[in-house]
Amino acid sequence: MGYGGRVKILFLVLALPFLLALGAAAHSLLDRAVKAVLWACSPLATGEPEAATYERRVYHTADPQMTQIVAVALGSGLLVWLGAATGWSWLYGIGVLALFAAVGLDIWRWERVSASANHLWFQRGFGGTVHQVEIENIRDLSVEEFDVGGLTLRRGKHNRVARLQVRMNDKRVIALPKTDAETGLDDVEAVANHLRLRLLQREDREALRRSSSLGSKAASAAGAAPSSGKDAELRHALRLLRKNALGPDLPRVAKSSK
Numbered sequence: 001m002g003y004g005g006r007v008k009i010l011f012l013v014l015a016l017p018f019l020l021a022l023g024a025a026a027h028s029l030l031d032r033a034v035k036a037v038l039w040a041c042s043p044l045a046t047g048e049p050e051a052a053t054y055e056r057r058v059y060h061t062a063d064p065q066m067t068q069i070v071a072v073a074l075g076s077g078l079l080v081w082l083g084a085a086t087g088w089s090w091l092y093g094i095g096v097l098a099l100f101a102a103v104g105l106d107i108w109r110w111e112r113v114s115a116s117a118n119h120l121w122f123q124r125g126f127g128g129t130v131h132q133v134e135i136e137n138i139r140d141l142s143v144e145e146f147d148v149g150g151l152t153l154r155r156g157k158h159n160r161v162a163r164l165q166v167r168m169n170d171k172r173v174i175a176l177p178k179t180d181a182e183t184g185l186d187d188v189e190a191v192a193n194h195l196r197l198r199l200l201q202r203e204d205r206e207a208l209r210r211s212s213s214l215g216s217k218a219a220s221a222a223g224a225a226p227s228s229g230k231d232a233e234l235r236h237a238l239r240l241l242r243k244n245a246l247g248p249d250l251p252r253v254a255k256s257s258k
Helices: 003-041 064-086 090-108 181-224 229-246
Strands: 052-055 111-115 119-124 130-134 138-148 159-168 173-180
Touching (some): 052 173, 052 181, 111 173, 111 181, 173 181
Antiparallel strands (some): 052 111, 111 119, 119 130, 138 159, 159 173
């Protein structure tokens, strides 16, 4: 093998990890750009501004569906490398198509959650059904964290996921999409805290309504009840106390004799 052959082999050896990383990086950049446009053009909440959101992250979440997307993105870089190794230029085009296939598969499996003033929204797969839950129908909620199997490029087999879980007034439990706990927990907590605030405001309104109703009933009952002689004496004594408090009758000062 000549000097030129050895140089080519060395180039291919060094180019393989670079092109694999390039495929993943290109997918990640395209994916973020497309999702940003879709969030702006097609938000989950309709008629209300979104207060908090979170989504499933591809390169961080240990999930078989996410692993498949990462494999396709890495495969796009591998195809370009094979094109350079074999001289078959048509493999470059296949590699580019694989990159766009990874982005399309990612969007198709995209899971996201949004909270607005009066509703909780979530969707599993862009183009799928957007589920709308009225906050008034939520009884309580919790944020779950747990270890999972699977493999990610970030942390290998040591992965945790987080998700929001809500319980409805009819005792149904809705488990919302999962995401990586290390990088997405803050977003999940932001959605949970928004919902907790709205539920607290609802409880305050209900407590105020109950107290107002009880006060109205008590006032009506007091007005309808006949007044007794003792009640009249008590009211007269109270009037005297108020009068003395405002202008007490002080004893007259005796004149001093010269």
